[in-house]
Amino acid sequence: MTTPPGSLREKTDQEVVALAKDGGEEAYRELIRRYERPVFSLIFRMVRNRELAEDLSQETFIKVLNAVQSYRPEFKFSSWVFKIANNAAIDHLRKRELDTLSLEGSPHADTPELIEATALQISERGESQLQEVENRELGGTIERAIERLRPEYRSCILLRHVEGRTYEEIAEVLNLPLGTVKTYIHRARNELRILLKGLRDE
Amino acid sequence: MTPWPTTHLTADDLDAFHSEALNHEMRLHLETCRECQTLVALDREVLDGLGRLPSLSPRDGFLDRVMARVAIGKPAPVPVLSFPRLTRGRVTALIAAGVGMAASVAWSSVNRPVLDRWLETVGSTVWTRGNLLWQQGFSYLASQPWFDTLRELSSTPLRLAAVSLAVIGLYATGLLALRRLVTPSAGTVSNAGA
Numbered sequence: 001m002t003t004p005p006g007s008l009r010e011k012t013d014q015e016v017v018a019l020a021k022d023g024g025e026e027a028y029r030e031l032i033r034r035y036e037r038p039v040f041s042l043i044f045r046m047v048r049n050r051e052l053a054e055d056l057s058q059e060t061f062i063k064v065l066n067a068v069q070s071y072r073p074e075f076k077f078s079s080w081v082f083k084i085a086n087n088a089a090i091d092h093l094r095k096r097e098l099d100t101l102s103l104e105g106s107p108h109a110d111t112p113e114l115i116e117a118t119a120l121q122i123s124e125r126g127e128s129q130l131q132e133v134e135n136r137e138l139g140g141t142i143e144r145a146i147e148r149l150r151p152e153y154r155s156c157i158l159l160r161h162v163e164g165r166t167y168e169e170i171a172e173v174l175n176l177p178l179g180t181v182k183t184y185i186h187r188a189r190n191e192l193r194i195l196l197k198g199l200r201d202e
Numbered sequence: 203m204t205p206w207p208t209t210h211l212t213a214d215d216l217d218a219f220h221s222e223a224l225n226h227e228m229r230l231h232l233e234t235c236r237e238c239q240t241l242v243a244l245d246r247e248v249l250d251g252l253g254r255l256p257s258l259s260p261r262d263g264f265l266d267r268v269m270a271r272v273a274i275g276k277p278a279p280v281p282v283l284s285f286p287r288l289t290r291g292r293v294t295a296l297i298a299a300g301v302g303m304a305a306s307v308a309w310s311s312v313n314r315p316v317l318d319r320w321l322e323t324v325g326s327t328v329w330t331r332g333n334l335l336w337q338q339g340f341s342y343l344a345s346q347p348w349f350d351t352l353r354e355l356s357s358t359p360l361r362l363a364a365v366s367l368a369v370i371g372l373y374a375t376g377l378l379a380l381r382r383l384v385t386p387s388a389g390t391v392s393n394a395g396a
Contacts, residue, residue: 023275032265041258054260058268065272142251161252186213193244196251 013077020068028065035078036061038163039085045146045158046089056088076169083173086155093151145195153188160185211238216245 008016008030016034019027039060044053063084071080146154155174159165167185171178211219211228218224219242224232232238286292310317343349356362 021275025269025274028269028272028274029265032268036264037257037259040260040264041255044258045255054264057260058264058271061268062271065268138247138251139254139256142248142255157252161249162255182213186216189213189216189245189248192248192252193241196248197244 014073017068017071017073017077020065021071028068031065031068031077032061035081039081042082042155042158042163043085043089045143045162046086046151046154047092048147052092056092057085060085060088076172078165079169079172082159082163082165082169083175086159086173090151090155141196141199142192144199145192148195149188149191153184153191156181156184157188157192210235211241216242220246220249 008019008026011019011030013031013034016027016030020031036057040053040057043056043060044050047053047056060081064081071077146157149157152174156170159170159173160167165173167178167181170176170185171181174181176184209228209231211232215224215228218228219232232242355365
């Protein structure tokens, strides 16, 4: 079954998913087109590695699209996609114990050499896109400040203030009570204010 | 004179400020409090910075790489009940059960009078014991202090109908509550485990 790509752009997520369920290849492509940038941005800002972010984004879409037949339309499609993407990033961070990546090195590094090594690992990854972003003064400072947040705070703040999701949707995505989401976002903003001020003063 | 206690802007006040919904009292406070002015300015800067972060995109060909690994239109696998595989042990057990049943039928048809006698003895014992148990149970119920009330409630057909309806309602509510309790939590996004 083929649907012209142009007509798909005007359809809602639910409508496109319904077409995908009917086996429409173009509908699958449209879903990827809609979410590839938000999903990749979120994962990249969580794991700070382009290759890895691509792999995890790819895994996210494969999971979502291979399970599209079992998708229940009473739930928001975007919540589902972001949930799988966030889980992929968090799982990776847990596995690699990079849960509090910092420009100053891993918190698990207990010698100056290790601290330097882990710090270099992060800054030497040559993320051209990240460097490009960091060249912009405020954007760069914010990107660096986000890196220092706890992963839970990072997910919340990125979903709320970068992806523009509502508190309720973030609660759905992260499986957290609404109050916790609000607290995390406020704490994250508080930390970002402190970090921003600190980075400015450096 | 005791100075009025200073209440600085809370996190909710900050949100209210950004959505232009800060209340009058806090607005007045903000006009004079240098600390809160700095806080608001920094918070605005953070939000501006976050809002201006660019949307990043994966390398070219991402879509095709994903599509190469997606099974289009393939329905979700449905678990199918299948007949258990016949192993040697299972076949032996089946044969043994079949032989046992056949032997039982054969013996029953040959020894019909013996079987009838046994059944009669067992039947009469069960009947007598059952009857006795029933009588004991009923007399126990009748001796309860609430029995008269219960009998009163079912004294007319109308009352009996009302009581029955109430009991059915209670039972249905219990069933619903139990169903909610035993249903595994799906979270708010049921598909997320995919």
